[in-house]
Amino acid sequence: MSTLILIPARLGSTRLPKKALADIAGKPMVVRVAERAVAAAAGRVVVATDAEEIRRAVEAAGFEAVMTSIDHQSGSDRIHEALQAVDPKREAETIINVQGDLPTVEPETIRSALAPFENPACDIATLAAEIVHDAERVNPNVVKLVGSPTGPRRLNALYFTRATAPWGEGPHYHHIGLYAYRRESLERFVSLAPSVLERREKLEQLRALENGMRIDAEIVDTVPLGVDGPDDLARAREIYGA
Incomplete structure (x- = not known):
């Protein structure tokens, strides 16, 4: 089955402001997650975010990102919007949702x-x-x-x-x-x-x-x-x- 790995990452976080961009050994946390997802070798990896700041950080690190609405109430809603944007031809049969706060997965x-x-x-x-x-x-x-x-x-x-x-x-x-x-x-x-x-x-x-x-x-x-x-x-x- 063709697989797409989507990483939802939003800027807002009550307990840890700008959590997705928190530095971990010289790289933003969301980039660390993207590295792990690419290493899984399961399919294309895209970060789905509501913040230009995150998109710029992800793309600067050489990974793919797509902008999504700031109004989503859940990660599943965010990855669904991202799926429609990055795979309009419906080539991906399965989607893996990897949370953007799992830098050691x-x-x-x-x-x-x-x-x-x-x-x-x-x-x-x-x-x-x-x-x-x-x-x-x-x-x-x-x-x-x-x-x-x-x-x-x-x-x-x-x-x-x-x-x-x-x-x-x-x-x-x-x-x-x-x-x-x-x-x-x-x-x-x-x-x-x-x-x-x-x-x-x-x-x-x-x-x-x-x-x-x-x-x-x-x-x-x-x-x-x-x-x-x-x-x-x-x-x-x-x-x-x-």
């Missing part, structure tokens, strides 16, 4: 997001990692994926929640917010209205499940570092040796 992790599409019934693919620290099980900022195993490294997602679930003995899984979509699935998803459980849990992916779409998750070994605040940025800089 492993290229192999990005590629892993495509694996669930081995099942033709899968509409949206994502990633999960087994929770190993007890504190994460009860942390509402750690989204849990509740799913039925369909293989040694794969889950069919039944629910996503900020609560500790499921009950009883067995593993819990940390959902990693990196998605791959079949093109038709992305187009359907963005056409749907926000759902009841999506609003309650503040988890956009529940909209897909509430509307009968199938989400499968590939299990990976580690959770990539997401940069949400200054402490995360400091850790990313340490990883890069800065």
Whole structure:
């Protein structure tokens, strides 16, 4: 399948102003993410942004960028607009959405997001990692994926929640917010209205499940570092040796 990797990156950030442009070992964070995405060798890579400042930084580093509206409420809406702009001939069959605040994500992790599409019934693919620290099980900022195993490294997602679930003995899984979509699935998803459980849990992916779409998750070994605040940025800089 022909794949397009889109990286949504906006300038606004409450906890870390201009997060996408934060310096990590001499390069903006969004450029570090683009480097990882290119290294995945899964397809064309484009940064989708609402800020000329980000576009200039990305293009100066030799990567492709496209401008999108400042009014989007979610990354999926932003990548859908970008998809229409950069692929009007509809050549891309699958789209990987790599968040612009994952500067240390492993290229192999990005590629892993495509694996669930081995099942033709899968509409949206994502990633999960087994929770190993007890504190994460009860942390509402750690989204849990509740799913039925369909293989040694794969889950069919039944629910996503900020609560500790499921009950009883067995593993819990940390959902990693990196998605791959079949093109038709992305187009359907963005056409749907926000759902009841999506609003309650503040988890956009529940909209897909509430509307009968199938989400499968590939299990990976580690959770990539997401940069949400200054402490995360400091850790990313340490990883890069800065």
